[in-house]
Amino acid sequence: MKQHTISTRISLNPLLILFFCMILAACSDKKDEQAAAESAAKVHKQKIQSSVDRLVQFPEKDLRANARKAVMEQRWVKPSGNSALEYYLALRQKLKTPDESVETAITDIVPYAVIGMDQAIAKFDDREALRLEGLIRLADPNAPALARVKTDLEKMKARQAEAEANAATDEEAQAAAEAKALADAAKAREEAAKKAREAATTGQPVVQAPVVQAPAPVVQAPPPEPVAQQPAAKAAVTPISTPQPPYPREALASGTKGEVVAEITINGAGDVTGVRIISASPRNVFDKTVQSTVRRWKFRGNGETTTIRRTFAFN
Structure with a gap:
């Protein structure tokens, strides 16, 4: 009976050891996953900060x-x-x-x-x-x-996401190349030190091995920006005073909402010379306030007549 008990204990010990090893491995994986999640959250938070x-x-x-x-x-x-x-x-x-x-x-x-x-x-x-x-x-x-x-x-x-992905890939490749170069240099130094110790032991003269220098990091030049195949555009007019049209009292009192699209003509001096209503919904509600306000707008002119289009939302 005693011999059977000892035999049972001996057979159980490997199973207990394996069980404890599995528990330790699971805990380690969980900590690694938590640390990775915290690191990713920290990077995301830094990225979205404007x-x-x-x-x-x-x-x-x-x-x-x-x-x-x-x-x-x-x-x-x-x-x-x-x-x-x-x-x-x-x-x-x-x-x-x-x-x-x-x-x-x-x-x-x-x-x-x-x-x-x-x-x-x-x-x-x-x-x-x-x-x-x-x-x-x-x-x-x-x-x-x-x-x-x-x-x-x-x-x-x-395009921005693709450019960032390509940049990340280039950085990873560059980092891998630099790490390999450093490892090769360390290995060469270790072999040189080993040969020096062997030479000192045997009394032979020490032959200095050439030192492998890690290459300087390569700076990747950004890809050239695409060139638009189109004629050179004239300088845009710059707003100086462009107040928004006020909400008409009648429309505000009745809760009426709408939108007006206007085409604005600006002369070379930056003065508004024409306001044409392209579309208005509803009609004849917000048109007048848009026209009267926009006619008082002032721009820094570019010496040429310019036409722009603006959308005014009333809601």
Whole structure:
């Protein structure tokens, strides 16, 4: 009986050891998965942080002062992180309650962002077009301009994602090459040290092996930007004063909503010389307020007559 008990214990010990090993392996895998998930979340959080998110950290008085200074210097949407629109968007996020002066400023500046986005799309400047699209979306997620250029923006986002994927692949290949070069250099040094020790033991002269130097990292030049095969476009007019048309009292009282698309003609000096209503829904409700307001708009002219089209939403 005693011999049978000892035999049973001996046969169970390997099973217990295997069981404990499986538990330890499972715990280790779980920790690795958790660490990977935390690392991915941290990278994602850093990636989505925008210039507006960084500006929100400044005190309110500093944001207001910088916003006013940017307006005076006509830094409407540039440079990134130091423009009037970004300061006012940061103020909106920081205050968390509606502020009439902030909302009015954002409404007045958004057309500059729309013009800049259109110009960037025409120049195939994906990075700038997507940056301005993000600012416009923060200002008004339902801005008509976003729907108008939705297809172009989707193509730009696809190109941007492909470029980033290619850059990541190139960086991985470069890192692998550098790691291999460093490993080869370390191996060569180890072999040289081994030969030196053997020579010292046998009393033979030491022959210095050539040291393998790790190659300098190769800087990958960015791919050339696609060149648009089209005639050179004339300089765009720049808005100076473009207030938005007021909501008609009768329409506001009755809760009427609508949209007006207008074609605006601007002379070489930047004055509006004509406003033609392309479409209006409903008709004869918002047309007059759009025409009377837009005729007072002022642009910095380019010396030539320019025609632009704008959509005004009343909702």
